[in-house]
Amino acid sequence: xxxxxxxxxxxxxxxxxxxxxxxxxxxxxxxxxxxxxxxxxxxxxxxxxxxxxxxxxxxxxxxxxxxxxxxxx
Amino acid sequence: xxxxxxxxxxxxxxxxxxxxxxxxxxxxxxxxxxxxxxxxxxxxxxxxxxxxxxxxxxxxxxxxxxxxxxxxxxxxxxxxxxxxxxxxxxxxxxxxxxxxxxxxxxxxxxxxxxxxxxxxxxxxxxxxxxxxxxxxxxxxxxxxxxxxxxxxxxxxxxxxxxxxxxxxxxxxxxxxxxxxxxxxxxxxxxxxxxxxxxxxxxxxxxxxxxxxxxxxxxxxxxxxxx
Numbered sequence: 001x002x003x004x005x006x007x008x009x010x011x012x013x014x015x016x017x018x019x020x021x022x023x024x025x026x027x028x029x030x031x032x033x034x035x036x037x038x039x040x041x042x043x044x045x046x047x048x049x050x051x052x053x054x055x056x057x058x059x060x061x062x063x064x065x066x067x068x069x070x071x072x073x
Numbered sequence: 074x075x076x077x078x079x080x081x082x083x084x085x086x087x088x089x090x091x092x093x094x095x096x097x098x099x100x101x102x103x104x105x106x107x108x109x110x111x112x113x114x115x116x117x118x119x120x121x122x123x124x125x126x127x128x129x130x131x132x133x134x135x136x137x138x139x140x141x142x143x144x145x146x147x148x149x150x151x152x153x154x155x156x157x158x159x160x161x162x163x164x165x166x167x168x169x170x171x172x173x174x175x176x177x178x179x180x181x182x183x184x185x186x187x188x189x190x191x192x193x194x195x196x197x198x199x200x201x202x203x204x205x206x207x208x209x210x211x212x213x214x215x216x217x218x219x220x221x222x223x224x225x226x227x228x229x230x231x232x233x234x235x236x237x238x239x240x241x242x243x244x245x246x247x248x249x250x251x252x253x254x255x256x257x258x259x260x261x262x263x264x265x266x267x268x269x270x271x272x273x274x275x276x277x278x279x280x281x282x283x284x285x286x287x288x289x290x291x292x293x294x295x296x297x298x299x
Contacts, residue, residue: 011167049242053077068225071081
């Protein structure tokens with residue numbers, strides 16, 4: 001089942017999961033947008049060693065992760 | 074919906090994207106830099122002994138400088154993957170479980186044992202720590218050390234690694250461009266300054282880099298000879 005996960009101080013928090021277009025997906029989209037506004041970056045992990053930054057929640061994504069920005073130290 | 078470039082690149086618009094040629098140039102510059110630091114101290118030390126044997130203590134100090142400065146550079150390189158910040162004992166097992174989900178079996182076990190995640194990408198093999206990464210170029214003759222970390226300071230260690238891993242997977246060139254280059258040199262110079270538990274991950278990264286280079290050599294067509 002597709003999941004929206006945020007990496008945070010607790011380790012990670014699952015914000016939403018959905019089975020396809022519908023109420024659950026709409027709620028996940030809302031949650032996703034709210035996190036983007038908070039400064040998180042959405043990443044669709046393709047489970048094959050590659051990932052894509054996403055600005056909209058892909059309905060067919062298996063796992064979308066919200067991460068904070070990185071910077072040179 | 075999706076974009077290929079790392080959004081953090083907008084914070085460093087003056088930087089030129091990193092590629093293999095640029096890494097090669099950086100490598101040569103680091104070698105020149107090391108030689109430029111070392112040779113004058115060695116020459117001064119030897120000259121002092123030849124000119125005035127009574128100045129041996131000063132000569133020793135000069136030779137010590139020739140040894141210490143490259144040591145400090147390599148120490149800085151190794152430090153990019155050292156553990157940093159709070160350990161977050163409660164949240165860390167959850168974060169490590171999540172990071173493990175992102176890794177294949179072998180890198181997962183390696184991360185559990187050493188605290189470092191090994192990832193293969195286009196420029197080479199990356200060893201990712203909590204606040205930095207080491208890149209093994211495909212021939213395994215040189216490593217590049219980068220300082221880079223998440224801006225989320227309250228995260229458990231494995232989440233910090235996962236942040237870097239996901240950024241790397243999204244855009245490797247962007248990742249290397251955003252990161253601060255800390256050191257480049259021979260692998261042995263970095264390895265001996267790593268904490269012992271991390272050396273197994275370093276060795277694994279180096280072995281992968283060398284095996285990928287020999288595999289690519291084996292694939293290269295042999296030039297035809299008449």
